[in-house]
Amino acid sequence: MPGQSTRDVNGSTSSGRVELDCIHCGLPTPCAFDTDPSTVFCCNGCRGAYDLIHGWGLQDYYALRDQVSGSPAGPAGGEKSRYDAFDSDAFLGDSAPRLQSDGMATAEFAVHGLHCAACAWLIENAAARTSGWQSARVQMSDHTLRVMFDPSRIVLSQIARLMDRLGYELAPLAGKRHDHFRIENRRLLMQIAVAGFCAMNAMWIAIALYAGDASGVEANHRFFLRVIGTGLGVVAVLIPGRTFFRGALASLRTRTPHMDLPVALGLSVGTIAGLASAVSGRGDVYFDSLAVLVFLLLIGRWIQFRQQHRAAKAVDLLLRVTPMHAQRVTTDGATEWVLVDVLAIDDVIRVAAGESIAADGYIVAGETMLDRSLLTGESQPVGANQGDEVSAGTINLVRSVDVRVAATGRDSRIGKVMQSVELAASTRTPIVQLADRIGGVFVVVVTFLALLVMVVWWSSGWELAAAHATSLLIVACPCALALATPLAIAVSLGRAAKQKILIRDGSSLQQLAKPGTLWFDKTGTLTQGRPTVELIFGSDEAVRLAAQIERGCCHPTAEAIVRFVGQGVDTWPDAKSEFFRNGVIGVVDGLTVAVGNVDFMEQQSVLVGDPIFDAICTAVGRHASPVVIGVNGEAVAVVGVADPLKPHAAETIQELQRLGFRVGILSGDHRDIVDRVAVQLGVDSELAHGGLSPEDKLSIVQQRSDGNVVMVGDGANDAAALAAADVGIAVRGGAEVSLQAAPVFIASGELTSVISLIGGARRTSWLIVVAFTVSLAYNIVAVGLAMCGIINPLLAAILMPISSVSVLTLTLLWPTFRAAKERTNS
The missing domain is CATH 3.40.50.1000 (HAD superfamily/HAD-like)
Structure with a gap:
């Protein structure tokens, strides 16, 4: 359960009002000074979710949630009639239930509102306690939910409403499921598996051969082990290792030095020399080193591929910020829920208050206020009348309107923003990393030196020349150079993640x-992005009356006033209210209450006296928007609404x-x-x-x-x-x-984390420079020894990991993203 904290609303204990955390979602909730903290809810949705969780005996959810994520869940939403559409296959699309032979049905949905493992635990336990809902499996990696249920006892709309009460929203899956990514990811994993199998078994065979050199082994056994080791090495090089040969060929065709070139040369020379040694029975067989090299480099390729895929998902995610479904108005005036993809130009859709508009168009019936912050960043809602243009992704705040469709999907305004994201991401000049600047020179130098060693030592026999060239290519393998940047960055990313x-x-x-x-x-x-209210002039009772008539409005100012009043709002009797573009008027307990700006007060013939004008000036001076409250034709209070x-x-x-x-x-x-x-x-x-x-x-x-x-x-x-x-x-x-x-x-949302980020980035940059210096120094020494014939292939295979180990040790000891205490003391 979230820890309760108390904050005075106006910064002074004399105000008599404090902020307590909602016991379900943890959001600050203004309430009276003497309010019991165990009864604080920010909305009815949280109250319903809290009662439901405790009714099932799942109170452990709160402890698990706070332990895993350290943060509370978001506020629970209210039930929506649109969940009735979950019983229609036409609405569900790819999420339509599939019947099984035992009479059960399965379906898969996207889930909005998942935060941590505690959310998955709550949903899966809720399924076990719901009649007819056999099981639920939450996939945190892509925020999906797979349900199995008995359609004769429960329907999907009931499951969707139950999820809504818990604070999670179900949505049908999108049509495309990244088939290309799955195929490519599977191919890479299969290559890694083959290379790993070959590397592990080749290492065991190599250990047996090295032990045999010390203790003695029969010739036929030695020949058998050499043949098997050679076979495993050839499989690793020719099947999963062919990726590097393709890169080397491309490097030669484009005349661009690439890290794949010395790797491919080392694999080629090592394979040829190893095969010759295996056939002749003379010389060393070091396919274990080649197989391990292929295995480790393929893992690096797979990690890079995953990062590229994650970046490419940005365009698909942008489409998700607009609704997937809309209420289309039929010729007889009724409405039907349909996929946005099937909407045509000139179709009319109905957008209820609180809903997001699904397509660009113009209003043909009704007037309302729109929250355009998602698209334009405007903190204040804007009015929209019949004939005004509206955009997909904006939220209708006040009342239902009918919109004639003018553009959908990529042709909409937010769709064009999506295309600009795609273009910006693809045309952005890539950062030329230090590894790229040094790597190109290194590749050319190592390749030239390997050929030079072959020529110089050829007169001593081709086996010796090939052995020395192979030793050079193995011991000077660019692993350390290639490892320096990604390893330093990977460690920094992990430490940064601990700081959120x-x-x-x-x-x-x-x-x-x-x-x-x-x-x-x-x-x-x-x-903060969430307006707050401060009472500038008047009484709390006037604000309570204002909250009572504002209760049914989705306008951010109305929600801020209701939050300011706090507890008891949801238990008040319904007030008769009429909403306008710049205010609202209603009747509460026989009193006529008006809430809005000064112009609205004049339109409603509300008398505004000098004290009210003075309070308005005070609000403006505090960088807040003044809202006037009138009762029975006279302005009695002013509140300031601001985004702190x-x-x-x-x-x-x-x-x-x-x-x-x-x-x-x-x-x-x-x-x-x-x-x-x-x-x-x-x-x-x-x-x-x-x-x-x-x-x-x-x-x-x-x-x-x-x-x-x-x-x-x-x-x-x-x-x-x-x-x-x-x-x-x-x-x-x-x-x-x-x-x-x-x-x-x-x-964490904390702006101070930007400072931590930049400090950690600067220390990581220095780490990369130092790691490159260490790896280059190692390579210079190792290459010199290999060229002089001091290092043979066996010793090269042993020395090869040293540079990588040195870079790893340096990286782990380097203070990139320091803990909070260290930053404070430094």
């Missing part, structure tokens, strides 16, 4: 080590500037709001840009006139900018796509 800094592209560390321009998104990045800055935001900006970065703000919010935030944070006004579209942000990020460009954001509107920047950093709380489009994700 997740990095999927290691090259970002080298970019972050160099100063440049660092752009911040505002809403949800520099600010995150803790340590100003300190983070100052430290980044001290480290040499030019820090700026890119926001879709109003220019005046951005200017106020810039003043609070000490950001140069010339670097604070407001009113930007996603395309505008992308254009500014692409202007690389003064070094590296880093983008920090958290919304789908930032996806293209995050992908186009040299380094994109996503922070907690944004859309899923931006977390995938950006190579760095700060899971």
